[in-house]
Amino acid sequence: NAGVTQTPKFRVLKTGQSMTLLCAQDMNHEYMYWYRQDPGMGLRLIHYSVGEGTTAKGEVPDGYNVSRLKKQNFLLGLESAAPSQTSVYFCASSYGGTRRLNGTDTQYFGPGTRLTVL
Amino acid sequence: AQKITQTQPGMFVQEKEAVTLDCTYDTSDPSYGLFWYKQPSSGEMIFLIYQGSYDQQNATEGRYSLNFQKARKSANLVISASQLGDSAMYFCAMREGGSRSNDYKLSFGAGTTVTVRA
Numbered sequence: 001n002a003g004v005t006q007t008p009k010f011r012v013l014k015t016g017q018s019m020t021l022l023c024a025q026d027m028n029h030e031y032m033y034w035y036r037q038d039p040g041m042g043l044r045l046i047h048y049s050v051g052e053g054t055t056a057k058g059e060v061p062d063g064y065n066v067s068r069l070k071k072q073n074f075l076l077g078l079e080s081a082a083p084s085q086t087s088v089y090f091c092a093s094s095y096g097g098t099r100r101l102n103g104t105d106t107q108y109f110g111p112g113t114r115l116t117v118l
Numbered sequence: 119a120q121k122i123t124q125t126q127p128g129m130f131v132q133e134k135e136a137v138t139l140d141c142t143y144d145t146s147d148p149s150y151g152l153f154w155y156k157q158p159s160s161g162e163m164i165f166l167i168y169q170g171s172y173d174q175q176n177a178t179e180g181r182y183s184l185n186f187q188k189a190r191k192s193a194n195l196v197i198s199a200s201q202l203g204d205s206a207m208y209f210c211a212m213r214e215g216g217s218r219s220n221d222y223k224l225s226f227g228a229g230t231t232v233t234v235r236a
Contacts (some may be wrong), residue, residue: 033223042122042209042226043163059225090163104151104170105213107224109163 002025002026004110012116013081021076021113023091031096032074033058033107034066036087043090049074050096083091089113121145122210124227131200132235138185139195141210141231149215152185152193153224158206168209169193171215197232205234 004025013019023032035043035058040113045058049068063085065077074093078085092107123142131137143152154166169177169184177184185194197204206230211224 040228042211042228043224044226045223048223063230092163104168104215106153106165106168107213108150108165109155111162114161 001055004093004108006049006089006093006110006113008113009111010114012118013078014118015082017081018077018079019081019115020078021089021091021115023074023076023093024072025074025093025108026072027093027108028071029093029108030071031094031105032068033092033094034064034074034076035090035092036060037090037112038087046076046084046089080097083117085115086117087115089115121225122212122227124230126208126230127207127228128231128233130233130235131197131204133202134197134199136196137232139197139208139210139232141193141195141227143193143210143212145191145212145214147214151213151215152184152186153211153213154182154193154195155211156206157208157209157229158203163209167195168178176190200234202231202234202236205232207231 007022033048034046037043047066049055052071055066067075091110094105094107150171152169155161156164167179167182181198183196207229209229210227
């Protein structure tokens with residue numbers, strides 16, 4: 001049981017390049033999330049998904065796209081990377097459903113991807 | 119408005135002593151969950167403990183306990199018998215529940231860095 005895994009762990013891009021970050025979870029969770037963490041700050045939600053085939057915008061969605069073609073995978077894409085997207089990216093997953101309605105829905109995080117855009 | 123406030127940017131604690139990390143929150147939702155995560159220097163986000171807004175007793179998980187004072191809207195984390203491996207950044211987070219359909223994110227505080235001294 002690997003939990004939440006992310007690939008790659010590190011990446012350096014040049015401005016304007018594109019890339020895709022892959023997140024996979026083996027806990028059969030319905031909900032998945034992408035966050036970014038910048039120095040001195042907590043995490044901010046980029047996009048999330050409440051089930052296979054669904055996606056929605058979070059707090060800071062601009063410049064990113066996502067897809068959830070399979071329940072266990074959640075992809076984060078950067079079409080044209082900018083230096084402002086230099087950050088650590090975390091994927092998370094949770095059960096969702098009724099646990100969301102009563103606030104008990106614990107999110108479990110992957111190890112993170114450190115992205116630098118030059 | 120900030121939903122989670124952690125006022126202590128950094129703390130030092132002697133090994134084997136207890137340390138309290140402050141967290142205050144702001145919500146008008148009667149149903150919510152409070153979470154603490156640990157982020158060691160390796161970067162991963164590790165779930166530590168959860169407290170639900172309707173829980174009658176304070177949550178405990180091993181050496182971690184949560185001092186939940188609902189009327190004051192505070193959810194302080196207490197780490198007892200500190201160990202060198204407890205040196206890390208600690209984040210308080212809140213998940214609002216209820217019937218609103220669009221608020222899926224965890225709202226994070228800015229974090230508190232704990233350094234345990236031998």
